[in-house]
Amino acid sequence: xxxxxxxxxxxxxxxxxxxxxxxxxxxxxxxxxxxxxxxxxxxxxxxxxxxxxxxxxxxxxxxxxxxxxxxxxxxxxxxxxxxxxxxxxxxxxxxxxxxxxxxxxxxxxxxxxxxxxxxxxxxxxxxxxxxxxxxxxxxxxxxxxxxxxxxxxxxxxxxxxxxxxxxxxxxxxxxxxxxxxxxxxxxxxxxxxxxxxxxxxxxxxxxxxxxxxxxxxxxxxxxxxxxxxxxxxx
Numbered sequence: 001x002x003x004x005x006x007x008x009x010x011x012x013x014x015x016x017x018x019x020x021x022x023x024x025x026x027x028x029x030x031x032x033x034x035x036x037x038x039x040x041x042x043x044x045x046x047x048x049x050x051x052x053x054x055x056x057x058x059x060x061x062x063x064x065x066x067x068x069x070x071x072x073x074x075x076x077x078x079x080x081x082x083x084x085x086x087x088x089x090x091x092x093x094x095x096x097x098x099x100x101x102x103x104x105x106x107x108x109x110x111x112x113x114x115x116x117x118x119x120x121x122x123x124x125x126x127x128x129x130x131x132x133x134x135x136x137x138x139x140x141x142x143x144x145x146x147x148x149x150x151x152x153x154x155x156x157x158x159x160x161x162x163x164x165x166x167x168x169x170x171x172x173x174x175x176x177x178x179x180x181x182x183x184x185x186x187x188x189x190x191x192x193x194x195x196x197x198x199x200x201x202x203x204x205x206x207x208x209x210x211x212x213x214x215x216x217x218x219x220x221x222x223x224x225x226x227x228x229x230x231x232x233x234x
Contacts, residue, residue: 007105008132017190018083020183025061027171027178030224032065035122037222037229038153039065042118045149046070053116054078055106055140056124059087060099062153067095076116078102078109107132110139119144120151123227126194126201133201134209141213144234150215155194156201156228167226168195203228 017024025031042052049072054063057077066073077099079085085101092099102109106124119140125133140150157164172191175184194200203220207230210218215232222229 016186027174035065039069052118055121058084060092062122075099110143115145117148122153126155148234150232152230
C-alpha cells in the first residue's frame with residue numbers, strides 16, 4: 001500500500017506474515033489469556049450498547065473475546081490490511097451486525113472520527129517507528145472522551161535486558177519448532193527488528209510517553225512473558 005502524507009509506516013506489511021497469521025498466533029498461546037484480560041477490562045467500564053474502537057484489528061482475533069464477553073457491545077474494526085480485514089466476516093461471522101470494518105490508516109481515521117469512550121489496540125503499536133508511536137498515542141488521546149480509556153496490549157520489553165533476551169530466544173525457538181522454515185525465518189527477522197532502538201517498546205518509556213501526552217492514570221494490569229496489558233485513563 002502506497003503511503004500518503006500523514007499516514008503511519010507499518011513494518012508488518014509483509015504478505016507472507018499475513019498469509020500465515022493463524023499459524024504464527026498459534027505459536028503464542030499466552031495471547032488468548034491476555035486478550036481475555038482486555039475483554040474483562042472493557043466489560044468493567046462498559047456502557048449499554050456502546051461502540052468501541054479496535055486499532056489494528058486484523059481479521060478480528062482481538063475483537064472476538066470482547067464480542068463474546070459483552071453481549072451488547074459493538075466494535076469498529078480498523079486496519080490497513082485488506083488481506084486480514086477480508087477474513088473478518090468469516091472469522092467473526094457469528095457476530096454479524098455487531099461490528100463495522102474500516103480499511104484505513106489509523107492516524108487518518110482518528111483525525112476524522114467521532115470520539116470514543118474506549119479505544120484498544122493489541123499487538124499493533126510495536127510495528128510503528130518511535131515517532132509514529134507518539135503520533136498514534138496523541139491521536140488516541142485526542143479522540144477519547146473525558147475519563148475514557150485506552151487499553152494497550154503489546155510486546156513491551158522488560159526492564160532487565162537479560163530477561164528480554166531470554167524470552168526472545170525462547171519465542172524464536174518456538175517458531176522454529178512449529179512453523180515452516182521460510183515462515184519461521186520471516187517472523188524471526190521481524191522479531192529481531194522489534195529489538196531495534198528505532199522501534200522497541202520499553203516498559204518505562206511507554207508509560208512515560210502516555211503520561212506526557214496527558215493520560216492522568218497509566219496502570220500496568222498484567223505481564224505475561226514478553227507482553228503487557230496497560231490501561232491509560234484520560
